[in-house]
Amino acid sequence: MEADETAAIAPVARVHSSLTERGEAPKQGHEGAPDSRIEILPAFLEALDGIKPGDEIVLLTWFHQADREVLKVHPRDDLNNPLTGVFATRSPDRPNPIGLHRVEVLEVEDERWLTVRGLEAIDGTPVIDIKPVLEPPGY
Amino acid sequence: MEADETAAIAPVARVHSSLTERGEAPKQGHEGAPDSRIEILPAFLEALDGIKPGDEIVLLTWFHQADREVLKVHPRDDLNNPLTGVFATRSPDRPNPIGLHRVEVLEVEDERWLTVRGLEAIDGTPVIDIKPVLEPPGY
Helix, strand or coil, X not given: CCCCCCXXXXXXXXXXXXXXXXXXXXXXXXXXXXXXXXXXXXHHHHHHXXXXXXXXXXXXXXCCCCCCCCCEECHHHCCXXXXXXXXXXXXXXXXXXXXXXXEEEEEEECCCEEEEECCCCCCCCEEEEEEECCCCCCC | CCCCCCEEECXXXXXXXXXXXXXXXXXXXXXXXXXXXXXXXXXXXXXXXXXXXXXXXXXXXXXXXXXXCCCEECHHHCCCCCCEEHHHCCCCCCCCCEEEEEEEEEEEECCCEEEEECCCCCCCCEEEEEEECCCCCCC
């Protein structure tokens, strides 16, 4: 990928959640998000080896409903907050609409399904990567 | 993006670093990485508004030299470590080779250049997103 080039990303997993509309999802996972299930797609099952209950992981998602033309927003959709560059916010509307979600793994089933605590992504959201949380420095 | 679809991502910025080869980059930013400069590409300058020296941010990079077919690795390239799924490691070789780097902003110049502390990405690495660190829950 050079400065004027693009790369293709494809889902490696998918979110199954009781949250079905963007408007009902909490802004952050610690603000009351439900437990959710992550379905690893068949081609990527091997990459899950080593993840176990109790692990803290970072899910990278693709906000498939995002507006990628947006460069400034009122943080938390509150017009009282001054317009701010999206790189200084966690707005899902941004040029590459990637979400970062730190969650705890509660269960691993059939080497294919993860149950995780506190994910604010809606049902059907594509997961594009999964990483372990590193300590230090804190994520 | 549905389960069988891909999306296109494009760089929003680029790393300028004294690290020029993958082999000489530390595994993690706190393991001796140098200060680096981040050049925001012209189309995205507005999105930087609100980022200031002292901020802790997460840079998402695209490991353009990665092998995307790799699903298991020996962590830290040490053959004494058993083969592990890449989702349980920070290997740059993975299906969607996105890097997460927590760094401190030291300086912002001309609303276009960021100087950051402790980035282990090599010169020329594309940056695909920039986010503020959230407290809580810790990244």
